[in-house]
Amino acid sequence: MQKNQVVKKLLAVTAVAAMFSAFGVQAQTTSGQSAQSMTNQSATGNPNLTGKTAADGTVNNTSSQGMEDRSGQTGASGSSGTSGASGTAGTTHSEGAKSHTGSDGAQASGASGAAGATAAGGAAQLSxxxxxxxxxxxxxxxxxxxxxxxxxxxxxxxxxxxxxxxxxxxxxxxxxxxxxxxxxxxxxxxxxxxxxxxxxxxxxxxxxxxxxxxxxxxxxxxxxxxxxxxxxxxxxxxxxxxxxxxxxxxxxxxxxxxxxxxxxxxxxxxxxxxxxxxx
CATH class of the missing domain: 1.20.1260.10 (Ferritin, core subunit, four-helix bundle)
Incomplete structure (x- = not known):
């Protein structure tokens, strides 16, 4: 009888230990799965766990992209401005050349006119x-x-x-x-x-x-x-x-x-x- 009671106690302890062991394995498994799930979700940008991060990343990316777009636009604008400035400068230069040509022409014409005026003036001044x-x-x-x-x-x-x-x-x-x-x-x-x-x-x-x-x-x-x-x-x-x-x-x-x-x-x-x- 005494032996039977000892055996029953050993069996009960064993059963309890087995239960705890099984629970520990399950908890470890669940913990590993959760950790793996979190890792996978973090990697895949699962909105449940990293939604804010993903959203922030999206916002940041959007903002960054927006900055890039604006930077590109600014660059394009700057390039356009530069091109425009160059064009304007070219136009100005071209216009300046025209003005200069006109001025030379005007000066040449003015010189001829001055010569004519001198001759005419000489005749007018002569008594x-x-x-x-x-x-x-x-x-x-x-x-x-x-x-x-x-x-x-x-x-x-x-x-x-x-x-x-x-x-x-x-x-x-x-x-x-x-x-x-x-x-x-x-x-x-x-x-x-x-x-x-x-x-x-x-x-x-x-x-x-x-x-x-x-x-x-x-x-x-x-x-x-x-x-x-x-x-x-x-x-x-x-x-x-x-x-x-x-x-x-x-x-x-x-x-x-x-x-x-x-x-x-x-x-x-x-x-x-x-x-x-x-x-």
Whole structure:
């Protein structure tokens, strides 16, 4: 009996130990499953256990993505802005180039206009008396050149021919200076002889021999040079423009020399002696 009771107690203890053992295994299993489940849920972002984290992560990711998007937009905007700035700068540069070209064109045009204005201004500022001095010098030179060419073709007197050639040479040089002055002052010079010199040329054309020589030396040599000398002396004194005054003064001694030579030759036109230069 006593042995049976001991056996029963041992069996009861064993049963209890088995129960506790089974419970411990089950608890361990459950704990392991729970831990594994939590791990899996954490890995898979199960909203039951890590919903907030996942949500936060989503928010953070969204926020991060949003920042990335905004950053991209900002970058795009910046790029666009830069591109726009470049475009604007390019446009500005292009416009600047156009403005510069227009400015060059305007300056070039302005320079031409200024030159024209200077010439026109010179003409406007030049007095009528000064313009007349220039025109008188031009007409005197033109007449001496044209009539002396006639003398070269018609005269048989060597001295007359020599004098005529000197008139052509000297008055051609003087005429070039008058033309340059007239251009700088905007003055239009006569292009043909006036009525007085046309009549003189027509009269000489009809003459020949000694008659021609005497008429040429008297009219073109003496009379014309006297008139020209008087005009030059007056012009050099009364001209207001310094350039006009200077040219009239410069031409006076040459015309005076022509006059003296003509006066000396006028009494010797029928002879072959004498000097055309008057020296």
């Amino acid at each position: 009528a008396a000064d313009k007349k001095v220039i025109n008188d010098m031009a007409m005197s030179n033109m007449a001496e050149i044209e009539i002396s060419k006639l003398a070269l073709s018609k005269s048989q007197n060597p001295d007359v021919k020599t004098y005529a050639q000197q008139m052509i040479d000297d008055h051609s040089k003087a005429q070039a200076e008058v033309q340059a002055l007239a251009q700088s002052k905007g003055v239009t010079l006569p292009t043909e002889l006036d009525a007085k010199h046309k009549a003189m040329s027509a009269k000489l054309e009809k003459l020949s021999g000694d008659a021609f020589d005497k008429a040429y030396m008297k009219q073109a040599g003496v009379a014309d040079h006297k008139a020209t000398h008087s005009k030059l002396v007056a012009g050099s004194k009364k001209a207001k423009d310094p350039d006009v005054k200077a040219l009239a003064t410069k031409m006076t001694p040459t015309v005076e020399q022509h006059l003296k030579a003509a006066q000396q030759m006028s009494g010797n036109t029928g002879k072959t002696s004498g000097t055309a230069s008057g020296k």
